[in-house]
Amino acid sequence: MNQNYSKKCAPRRLMTVTALAAFLFAPASASLFAQAGAAASANSPAADSARSAARAADPLRGTPSTITSAGNEARTQQDAFERSHRLGLRFYNGGADATCEVALGRICYWNNNGDVPPPAERADARLEREALLEVLAKAQRENPKDDWVNGMRVRYAIEGGQAEVGLEAARACGGTDWWCAALQGLALHNLNRHVDASAAFGRALAAMPEAQRCAWDDLTLWLDPAMHANYKALGCSGRGAENARVFRLGQPLWMLPGNDLQNEWYSRFTMSRVHSLGRLPYDMQWGDDLLESQLRYGWPTAWSVQNGGAADPRPPQVVGHEPTPSYDFMAVPSGIGSPTQATAKDWEPTRKKARMRYSTRYAAGYGALPHQFARFLRGGDTTILAGGYRLMRDLEMGRAPYTAALTLDGFDGRAPLQVVRDSAPANSALLVPFSSTMLASVEVLAPVGKRAARVRNTVSPLPRETRLSDYLLLQRGDPSPTPTLERNATQAYGSTEIEGGTTIGIYWEMYRQASPSAPLQVSLRATRLGASFFQRLGSSIGLSKALTPVSIKYNDNGRPDGGAGRSLTLNFPSVPSGDYQLTLMVSGAGVTDSTTQVVRVNSGNK
Incomplete structure (x- = not known):
């Protein structure tokens, strides 16, 4: 799946886009199509002069x-490489059912997580x-202060997998x-x-001009529009x-040090x-539409071309493919506003209309x-939280090893509570003590898979x-006369989803004394939820165990x-599939x- 790509390219037909003066195409040729009037303005001599002046004034150029002969050669070679690269792009045969998900100025973005991977890059393009890269390395050695060369060498090294x-x-x-x-x-x-990346970006933010730092710290593009007014009011x-x-809640795995989402x-x-x-490869001037696309969905790591068929008079259009599978890791506004009231439903990684993907x-x-x-x-005031997990097929x-973690964060300025287990089993429970309401995250990472x-x-x-704890499901019951949480956590079943006809165990704790002279009565009962009238009737007269399979x-x-x-x-007997309320009473x-x-x-039964 990591070879599949999202993509952005020109749409197949001219569209009217609310709040945009024009919806421009990004064809493989150098020409751009725009709404009448906008094209004349965009391509006027005055506009060309303004763009040239802006490029000349860019301090990173x-x-x-200050540019050495090697630096000039590098600039010439970079331009020539991208011209050749674009002309040699291979045809992409995916996206037949794609529709424009997000219109951004001259380009169209749509989620392509499950589509055909992009074609392999030409061998001569790699060469x-x-x-x-050799020319850029020479230019960097000759003048390490050339910001343009420094940036391009990093770019093409990453692009080339180096x-x-x-x-x-x-x-x-x-x-x-x-x-x-x-x-x-x-x-x-x-x-x-x-x-290390977080530290480097921290240095960059501290050293850059204040106005630029303000722009780089503006997360509006990733936030739900319902949050924009309050967020902008913060300044x-x-x-x-x-x-x-926002970055903490969006961080994919809390088990990893630093915050890769913020670094992204x-x-x-x-x-x-x-x-x-x-x-x-788009062969068009850089603009705010490209910036927004890359900030929200990432930069393309592969390229191709696509045409609209024999009846489409336009030249082939360039397609930029971002890495996939990609996910929207942002919490919903209510989760961001109240992290210690969030639930699993406050994250929708595969949502359709995503503000971002990573x-x-x-x-x-x-x-x-x-x-x-x-x-x-x-x-x-201390409670032990057992966070169980189960790796279903x-x-x-993929195969072991796995790394498992249980992290609790109170979002109150105090350090999170965490336990990380390397070489973790496929199902178990991790234990963390806590004493206040917190957001808990159970995570498993499979580095091999x-x-x-x-x-x-x-x-x-x-x-x-x-007086009575929660109960923890186990792979098997503990037959010893002195069961403990620590011992049974290692054999936790890991989830509340079981197979019918399965033998499982259960562990709980009672914080009141019992004795032969003053015993406590314990009952465990499973009752089917959503049972029909006739199922309830049959159970009440003892004709069916489907409604109350455990008592x-x-x-x-x-x-x-x-x-x-x-x-x-x-x-647990083989019963119809469904939800059962398992209640322990003392x-x-x-x-x-x-x-x-x-x-x-x-189970196989319905």
Whole structure:
């Protein structure tokens, strides 16, 4: 799947776009089609002169007095390479059912996560890029202060799959301070060195002009329009905390140090700045539409051409392919506004109308992680959270090893609570103590399969007067007389989704004493949710076990050591697929406590 690509290109027909004066095409030829009037203005001599003046005034381009002969050769070679590159682009046969998802000025973007991968690049294009990199390396050695050369060498090294060369080029940069730091951040991010990339971008932001820093810190393009007014009201100096919360909530995996999503944002700005300095395969002037496209969906890593068929008089159109599969990692506005009230539904990674998409370099796919949260009381105000997970076959995680993590963040300025387990099993539970309402994230990363899965949900500690804990499903019951949470967490079933006809275990804790002379009555009952009238009737007169497949009662005389942990084995019969409410009740001395969860049963029966 990591060879599939999203794409952006000119649409097949002229469209009227609200709030845009014209919807321009991006054909493979140098000409651009625009609404009548707009084209004349855009291509007038005055406009050409203005663009030339703007390019000449760009400090990253250099001036004739500072550009060496090798620098001039590099600029000539870069322009020639992109002309040749564009003319040799291969035809793309995907996108037959694509429609324009987002219209951005002259270009059209649509999500192509499940479409045909782009054609392989021509071998001669790879050789030409290698030759260009040699010219750029020579120019950088001759003048490390040439910002244009520094940026282009990093760009083409990354584009050519030479990540270490890209970092070498960034470190050799001796030009403008903020630019060199940003190039280092880009190269380090490309290598998945998240902490180092964050530090480099921090240096870049601190060194760049204030107006530019304000622009780079403006996350409006990634935010839901419902948030725009309040966000803009914060101003440049007041949005630091909001940005930190947005980046934190959007970070794909909390188990990884640093924040690769934040690095991706600044990398997109950096690469876009490089792209603005020279020719692109689109063969059109850099503009705000290209910038917005790349900030929201990433920069293209492959290129192709496409035409509209024999009846389409226009020349072939250039298609830029961004890496896929890509996901919208932004939380919904309510989740961003109240992180410690967020639920798993506040993230929709595959939403259709996405404000942004991001394809991580360390994982080529993300899934919703089957899970179970259970809480157990400890001394004082402390609760132990058990975060269980189960790697189902349809997640396609690939072979071990796996890295699993449970992280809790209160978004209150305090350090998150976290446990990370390397070489983790395919199903287990991780334990973290906490004492206040927090957002919990259970995550699993498969480095070999390059897959990841996660779930996030708000958790609150148990009240200190709690007498009965939640229960944790196990792969098997603990037969010992002294079961403990720590021992049973390693054999957690990992989710509340089970197979009919399965034998499972259950672990819970009781924070009240029982004895042979004063036993506690324990009952465990599973009741089908959404049962029909006739199923309920049959169950009530004992003709059907489908409605209440599990019903267990016994007296608990206490543990010899007075411990709180309990465990039993449960034979869940083969019953119709569906949701069942599994309720544990403990009664004694006129007091009844209960805890319940919904268990989904999958079986061949309906």
